[in-house]
Amino acid sequence: MEPAAAAAAVAPPRVQALADAGVPLLPPQYVQPPDLRPLPPTDPSSVSVPVLPVVDLSAAGAAGVGDAVARACAEWGAFHVVGHGVRRGLLDAMRGAGRAFFGSPMEEKLRFACDPARGAAAEGYGSRMLANDDSVLDWRDYFDHHTLPESRRNPNHWPDFVPGYRVILRAYVKGLMECCCIIASILDTVVEYSNSMKDLAQKLLRIISGTLNVPPTYIEEAVGEVYQNITVSYYSPCPQPDLALGLQSHSDMGAITLLIQDDVGGLEVLKDGMWIPVPPLPDGILVILADQTEIISNGRYKSAVHRAIVNADRARLSVATFYDPPRSQKICTAPQLVCKEYPQKYRDVIYGDYVSSWYSKGPEGKRNIDALLIEQ
Numbered sequence: 001m002e003p004a005a006a007a008a009a010v011a012p013p014r015v016q017a018l019a020d021a022g023v024p025l026l027p028p029q030y031v032q033p034p035d036l037r038p039l040p041p042t043d044p045s046s047v048s049v050p051v052l053p054v055v056d057l058s059a060a061g062a063a064g065v066g067d068a069v070a071r072a073c074a075e076w077g078a079f080h081v082v083g084h085g086v087r088r089g090l091l092d093a094m095r096g097a098g099r100a101f102f103g104s105p106m107e108e109k110l111r112f113a114c115d116p117a118r119g120a121a122a123e124g125y126g127s128r129m130l131a132n133d134d135s136v137l138d139w140r141d142y143f144d145h146h147t148l149p150e151s152r153r154n155p156n157h158w159p160d161f162v163p164g165y166r167v168i169l170r171a172y173v174k175g176l177m178e179c180c181c182i183i184a185s186i187l188d189t190v191v192e193y194s195n196s197m198k199d200l201a202q203k204l205l206r207i208i209s210g211t212l213n214v215p216p217t218y219i220e221e222a223v224g225e226v227y228q229n230i231t232v233s234y235y236s237p238c239p240q241p242d243l244a245l246g247l248q249s250h251s252d253m254g255a256i257t258l259l260i261q262d263d264v265g266g267l268e269v270l271k272d273g274m275w276i277p278v279p280p281l282p283d284g285i286l287v288i289l290a291d292q293t294e295i296i297s298n299g300r301y302k303s304a305v306h307r308a309i310v311n312a313d314r315a316r317l318s319v320a321t322f323y324d325p326p327r328s329q330k331i332c333t334a335p336q337l338v339c340k341e342y343p344q345k346y347r348d349v350i351y352g353d354y355v356s357s358w359y360s361k362g363p364e365g366k367r368n369i370d371a372l373l374i375e376q
């Protein structure tokens with residue numbers, strides 16, 4: 001979930017600092033009410049637990065791929081992709097950069113702390129997610145990057161002490177006449193990852209549009225210029241994981257999210273009222289449909305409700321890349337998808353208004369998109 005950093009005029013304690021100090025009990029602000037706590041793991045042999053679909057994109061264009069994507073979007077709002085064309089080395093480099101950041105001394109990390117005065121626009125190292133002081137806190141720290149449009153990229157806000165995280169090499173090559181000056185730059189991990197995730201998100205949005213029988217670029221155009229954020233989440237080992245959540249139940253607010261995680265596990269997706277674990281897939285990328293795609297598709301496709309649980313033994317890392325509309329964009333349901341059988345489900349909304357109300361009310365499942373429901 002994109003951090004609001006919003007809130008806290010006073011910096012909250014870093015979860016990692018609490019964990020490193022070895023607090024024996026979960027501090028009260030992190031204790032979830034009983035009905036929201038994670039359930040004890042079910043014995044997989046006693047119930048049949050549905051398995052999140054995996055779609056192989058290397059066969060994109062083949063009818064089977066479109067059918068599999070359509071089914072996953074309608075039934076889950078989430079699916080894994082493999083054969084996506086993003087090299088494994090880049091996924092590992094992004095995970096490695098995140099791990100190196102969170103493994104660094106606290107004073108280094110705090111040099112990149114997000115500035116609470118900048119509210120929801122803040123990027124950097126943070127912990128608290130919501131403005132509301134009486135809300136239960138997530139057992140999570142994060143690092144948020146603003147990555148698109150390119151004008152929002154400010155590598156000076158990104159860690160400079162992690163090798164490969166950001167490298168800006170300027171090579172001045174002077175020609176014989178000393179009149180030619182070439183400035184070359186090496187792509188750093190975050191920039192290369194940002195570009196690859198944008199391309200993959202657009203490829204997926206085209207496939208998804210195709211399955212809805214609207215022109216391939218329909219959703220992309222309905223979303224407008226892409227605003228992309230990349231958030232690395234770090235979930236420290238938790239002294240009482242059965243009482244806490246790493247990240248509370250929510251659906252993402254933009255158009256589509258692409259997520260990679262390490263091998264620890266902890267992400268869950270809500271399906272038919274049941275929390276289903278999403279197993280880590282080292283080569284895979286998890287696709288999560290977000291609220292604006294549900295609105296555009298007139299509810300044919302669902303944004304996925306998901307959350308992260310934590311454990312007592314191992315820290316967990318994930319990297320979420322959000323593909324969002326500009327705040328000024330008006331999001332409307334595709335008229336082609338409205339008919340007698342499927343009357344318009346959601347009111348049109350200015351994306352910036354959606355974001356503001358998301359942050360002021362908090363996520364809690366689908367409460368924000370539900371607020372746009374048109375009474376039938």
Ligand SMILES: O=C(O)CCC(=O)C(=O)O
Nearest residue numbers: 001002233267308318320
């Ligand atoms: O850490 C995860 O697996 C989930 C992250 C997430 O849902 C988010 O950042 O919106």
Ligand SMILES: [Fe+2]
Nearest residue numbers: 001251252306
């Ligand atoms: Fe999320």
